[in-house]
Amino acid sequence: ANGYYFSGWAKCIWSSHDLSDMVFIRNYIFNKDVFIQFNSSVGEFVGYTELGVKNAQAWNNNPGQLQQERAQVERFCKHNAEIDQSTITGKS
Numbered sequence: 001a002n003g004y005y006f007s008g009w010a011k012c013i014w015s016s017h018d019l020s021d022m023v024f025i026r027n028y029i030f031n032k033d034v035f036i037q038f039n040s041s042v043g044e045f046v047g048y049t050e051l052g053v054k055n056a057q058a059w060n061n062n063p064g065q066l067q068q069e070r071a072q073v074e075r076f077c078k079h080n081a082e083i084d085q086s087t088i089t090g091k092s
């Protein structure tokens with residue numbers, strides 16, 4: 001629509017069975033370029049374009065939004081990883 005494309009994705013990355021090194025990453029993409037990202041290792045939003053920097057500053061000044069993103073490691077990542085791991089180990 002009008003030649004503009006907005007999308008986003010979230011993913012969880014980890015490399016051990018104890019899930020202690022898990023990282024949650026959420027990217028916001030406009031016209032195929034990441035303009036803002038939340039990384040749980042950093043703990044805040046980082047902007048990569050002029051618009052992204054402006055949004056990151058606003059979102060980082062909102063404690064509720066930061067708390068919600070930081071909680072995704074426990075709520076989304078670890079929850080689903082535990083389900084996946086129990087399914088995998090249950091089949092062996």
